[in-house]
Amino acid sequence: MKKVIVTTTINSPTKAIDLFESMDDWELVVIGDQKTPKDYKLKKGHYISPDEQEAYDKPLSDAIGWNCIQRRNFGLLWAHDLKADIVAVVDDDNIPLKSWGAKLLIGNESLVKEYKTEDDVFDPVGATNYPQLWHRGFPLQLLKNRKYSTYSNVNIIPDVQADFWNGDPDIDAICRMEHAPECDFDHSNFPLSSNKPAPFNSQNTFLLGKCLKDYFLFPHIGRMDDIWASYYIQAKGYKVVFNSPSVYQERNPHDLTKDMKKEYLGYENNHKLIKELNTDPEAIYSYLPGRAIRAFDLYRRHFN
Numbered sequence: 001m002k003k004v005i006v007t008t009t010i011n012s013p014t015k016a017i018d019l020f021e022s023m024d025d026w027e028l029v030v031i032g033d034q035k036t037p038k039d040y041k042l043k044k045g046h047y048i049s050p051d052e053q054e055a056y057d058k059p060l061s062d063a064i065g066w067n068c069i070q071r072r073n074f075g076l077l078w079a080h081d082l083k084a085d086i087v088a089v090v091d092d093d094n095i096p097l098k099s100w101g102a103k104l105l106i107g108n109e110s111l112v113k114e115y116k117t118e119d120d121v122f123d124p125v126g127a128t129n130y131p132q133l134w135h136r137g138f139p140l141q142l143l144k145n146r147k148y149s150t151y152s153n154v155n156i157i158p159d160v161q162a163d164f165w166n167g168d169p170d171i172d173a174i175c176r177m178e179h180a181p182e183c184d185f186d187h188s189n190f191p192l193s194s195n196k197p198a199p200f201n202s203q204n205t206f207l208l209g210k211c212l213k214d215y216f217l218f219p220h221i222g223r224m225d226d227i228w229a230s231y232y233i234q235a236k237g238y239k240v241v242f243n244s245p246s247v248y249q250e251r252n253p254h255d256l257t258k259d260m261k262k263e264y265l266g267y268e269n270n271h272k273l274i275k276e277l278n279t280d281p282e283a284i285y286s287y288l289p290g291r292a293i294r295a296f297d298l299y300r301r302h303f304n
Contacts, residue, residue, distance in 0.1 A: 006075035137227030222262030
């Protein structure tokens with residue numbers, strides 16, 4: 001089975017990158033950007049330089065643009081070309097724990113705690129021992145509606161597995177400003193899923209290779225790139241499970257005010273988008289700027 005780890009970076013190899021590269025049963029692909037050190041080198045992984053990306057698909061490169069995390073889409077294409085059965089998408093500040101990659105549920109029938117909600121979307125973070133927090137991309141308008149009293153143990157075959165993160169979790173800027181948490185998630189809360197779509201991110205997330213044709217990190221929409229990708233892929237019928245933390249996140253420096261500005265598109269549109277996706281997955285196009293649509297179309301042509 002071919003297993004590939006994908007990330008992008010503007011830093012020299014971090015502790016997380018060194019640990020991911022040392023895993024014998026995984027192949028590491030690191031996508032460079034214009035700010036990545038020119039002498040970036042890996043011992044055995046694949047470092048894909050800006051020049052190599054341009055040579056691979058110049059129109060897609062132009063449509064995505066530079067100095068953005070959405071360069072990671074080139075890593076997804078590299079994984080596809082490597083014929084990956086499983087792709088792990090990580091950040092370079094996700095320090096893997098000993099359990100990382102050892103509890104893969106995707107592609108197999110798995111017993112999970114499935115929450116039932118009448119809302120249009122489910123927040124997985126609130127179902128844990130941190131009910132005051134919420135996942136980045138969960139509609140703020142629904143925060144007061146969250147209930148976790150109704151669930152059952154069911155068997156599902158997930159296509160996507162979003163593992164959690166101890167330390168600094170993936171919450172939005174407003175939540176981080178208010179709570180500034182340092183988390184240690186209780187493993188007994190996992191694995192969990194829901195009868196409704198839920199936000200998941202592009203850090204510490206595992207996907208079956210068959211998902212790649214529909215999984216795309218949309219550029220030019222701020223910090224909703226992976227969130228809208230998560231809502232879109234679920235609208236296409238892929239099943240998601242959330243599993244216990246397998247990384248410790250030492251979050252790279254962020255300006256929370258700038259993060260909040262980059263999340264505003266989601267604050268305003270997430271709930272509306274989810275409602276429309278429930279009946280028509282291609283409704284995503286009406287929320288994307290033209291350059292993002294072009295990038296998505298160019299990405300998709302690699303799977304024709």
